[in-house]
Amino acid sequence: MVSMFRAASVAFFCVLSFAAAIAQPVKPSATTQGFHSRARLIGGGQQGEHWLAGVEITLDQGFKTYWRTPGDSGLPPRFDWSGSENVASTEIRWPAPKRHEDAAGVAYVYGKQAVIPILVKPKDPAKPVRLALALEYGVCKDICIPANADLSLDLNGADSERNAIEAALVKVPxxxxxxxxxxxxxxxxxxxxxxxxxxxxxxxxxxxxxxxxxxxxxxxxxxxxxxxxxxxxxxxxxxxxxxxxxxxxxxxxxxxxxxxxxxxxxxxxxxxxxx
Missing domain, CATH: 2.60.40.10 (Immunoglobulins)
Structure with missing residues (x-):
């Protein structure tokens, strides 16, 4: 039963992901509006040899998205940083999820608003850092839909979102x-x-x-x-x-x-x- 449900979920996501892939491309920006959700790249300034950044996902009332392991079904966030400039590495820090149980089983989720901190190490600390992210994430209420966002952000010293990123880091196990x-x-x-x-x-x-x-x-x-x-x-x-x-x-x-x-x-x- 579990295997059949996972297989059906994967097939469903693959069909929708293919449809998204052939859709008209959108110019990357710091914020993208998606299906009952909004994704945003945020910056928190420097911390030692790293830049603090974060992926913020805001959801409509009653919707949820998934942790790195989604549970019985769902789509974990996928991050593609290959378009970034002067980035040596990105380290994802996952805040603890919540357990959600319904007819589909048990899922490990974030609700309402999630900030996933990212520690960014530049190749050359003396040069500017530009993040470019192709993000995939699941949005679920009664059924689950994959969402896509193309995001970009210059890390230029501004730390306006540092409090939100540090608050999310506190929730990391x-x-x-x-x-x-x-x-x-x-x-x-x-x-x-x-x-x-x-x-x-x-x-x-x-x-x-x-x-x-x-x-x-x-x-x-x-x-x-x-x-x-x-x-x-x-x-x-x-x-x-x-x-x-x-x-x-x-x-x-x-x-x-x-x-x-x-x-x-x-x-x-x-x-x-x-x-």
Whole structure:
């Protein structure tokens, strides 16, 4: 069922993306109006050897867009910076998402307005930096539609949007070791008997918060996470995996509770999972 839904979603997005690709090109600017959304490149001045920039996506009421891993369905943002000038690298910093559940399944989303910070390193710090971005992102309410934006921005020292970018950076999950002695922590990941390969993820979270867990595996691995059980653990299920999977598998777990977010890398042994 999950595979069929993903396949249908991918086919749907491909058809619409092809239609967008043959549409009349639009001259890049800092802002582009899209389907029930607006995308904008913003600048926040310099921070050390980097320029602070951000991709701001503003959505109409009731619409959402997706995190780097969309969940059961959806389209994660795609960034093409190849048209930029004097740019050595761009580092995307992903703020923590929210969990959204409906008839289509569980999605990992941003709503209303999302700012995705970008750390831009110039090739030559003494020369001007111009960002040019071909952006693809999903916009979803009852059905999901891919949106496209061609954006450009000169990073010239102006820091008018620095506060918005720094506020988004605060929401980026902090890397944290397993069983770290913190008030928000992933304490353990233990195998759980059942029809599907699954694990119990035990956590610690501040009292009064409603934690959410966002699992991410390698290509062709799909995981789901339950709502918190008894407030201190989740059921993590392997929904799909490659038939010939073997050896260690790296899994990234993002845990969000209140205004705090962490991410922890764990390793699973694929050889021990039921096929």
């Amino acid at each position: 902090l890397p944290q070791a397993l069983a770290a002695p913190a008030d928000l922590s992933i304490l353990s990941v233990a195998p759980l008997a059942g029809d599907k390969p699954a694990f119990t993820v035990t956590i610690r979270a501040p009292v009064g918060t409603k934690p959410a867990l966002f699992p991410e595996g390698p290509e062709n691995w799909f995981f789901s996470a339950s709502h918190p059980v008894d407030g201190d653990h989740f059921i993590l299920t392997v929904e799909e995996k490659p038939k010939d999977a073997s050896g260690p598998v790296s899994l990234r777990l993002t845990l969000v509770a209140g205004d705090k977010a962490i991410e922890t890398e764990v390793s699973l042994d694929a050889s021990d999972l039921p096929r």
